[in-house]
Amino acid sequence: AQKVTQAQTEISVVEKEDVTLDCVYETRDTTYYLFWYKQPPSGELVFLIRRNSFDEQNEISGRYSWNFQKSTSSFNFTITASQVVDSAVYFCALSGPRGSTLGRLYFGRGTQLTVWP
Amino acid sequence: DVKVTQSSRYLVKRTGEKVFLECVQDMDHENMFWYRQDPGLGLRLIYFSYDVKMKEKGDIPEGYSVSREKKERFSLILESASTNQTSMYLCASSFEAGVLHEQFFGPGTRLTVL
Numbered sequence: 001a002q003k004v005t006q007a008q009t010e011i012s013v014v015e016k017e018d019v020t021l022d023c024v025y026e027t028r029d030t031t032y033y034l035f036w037y038k039q040p041p042s043g044e045l046v047f048l049i050r051r052n053s054f055d056e057q058n059e060i061s062g063r064y065s066w067n068f069q070k071s072t073s074s075f076n077f078t079i080t081a082s083q084v085v086d087s088a089v090y091f092c093a094l095s096g097p098r099g100s101t102l103g104r105l106y107f108g109r110g111t112q113l114t115v116w117p
Numbered sequence: 118d119v120k121v122t123q124s125s126r127y128l129v130k131r132t133g134e135k136v137f138l139e140c141v142q143d144m145d146h147e148n149m150f151w152y153r154q155d156p157g158l159g160l161r162l163i164y165f166s167y168d169v170k171m172k173e174k175g176d177i178p179e180g181y182s183v184s185r186e187k188k189e190r191f192s193l194i195l196e197s198a199s200t201n202q203t204s205m206y207l208c209a210s211s212f213e214a215g216v217l218h219e220q221f222f223g224p225g226t227r228l229t230v231l
Contacts (some may be wrong), residue, residue, distance in 0.1 A: 007158075045207065045222040064139060091159065103148035103167060103211050104175075106221060109159035 002027050004094050012115050021111045022075045023092030025113050027039035029053075033095040034068065034075045035105065051075065053093045061074070082115045121223035123208050129229045136195040138226050140208030147213035149191035150220060151175075151183065154205040166191055167213065193219070200229045 003026040009052045013019045036048040089110045096104035124139035150165040162175030164183040184192045209220040
């Protein structure tokens with residue numbers, strides 16, 4: 001069965017600090033997709049990144065970077081030089097098992113990040 | 118840009134009422150989803166649909182039903198609202214083309230059942 005664990009329930013940092021949000025997943029599939037979403041206080045989830053299991057290259061987008069390691073079943077998200085606007089709940093998600101109805105995602109419970117000025 | 122809209126941002130209903138939550142997407146997506154979000158529990162899937170008139174139960178379908186008569190619209194129905202259905206409800210949609218695509222979310226409906 002698919003499972004996503006975000007062990008950090010809440011994280012608080014001061015502006016300009018770097019912060020890493022952890023995501024560990026479980027699946028028996030060899031082909032799967034991983035996602036990160038951001039949910040700001042307004043409530044709407046915003047898609048950040050999608051990664052497939054064949055692409056283990058780290059990705060950087062501005063202050064955001066993602067580290068995908070199949071060996072440890074982790075897909076961690078780092079924000080460099082955090083800003084107050086980064087305060088949000090961040091969700092990691094995993095695609096459904098092979099052969100299941102396409103499109104379903106399994107979400108972790110989320111990490112509340114608070115960045116203080 | 119993909120837009121997913123939900124009929125209400127806030128809704129207050131009484132126990133026993135029948136409640137309709139509407140979701141509309143404008144990008145011709147095949148897949149649509151309903152989640153509820155509660156503190157500490159993350160997003161839990163209620164129902165999803167991969168085509169018109171097709172639906173599948175998610176993890177917590179009890180007390181809910183859905184309707185998808187048109188491709189762009191996916192409705193969540195609480196047949197007889199109860200206080201334990203007070204929650205944030207999120208609708209999402211995604212494109213279906215053999216490769217898994219990301220889900221796009223609406224702004225959510227915060228439902229309070231008194």
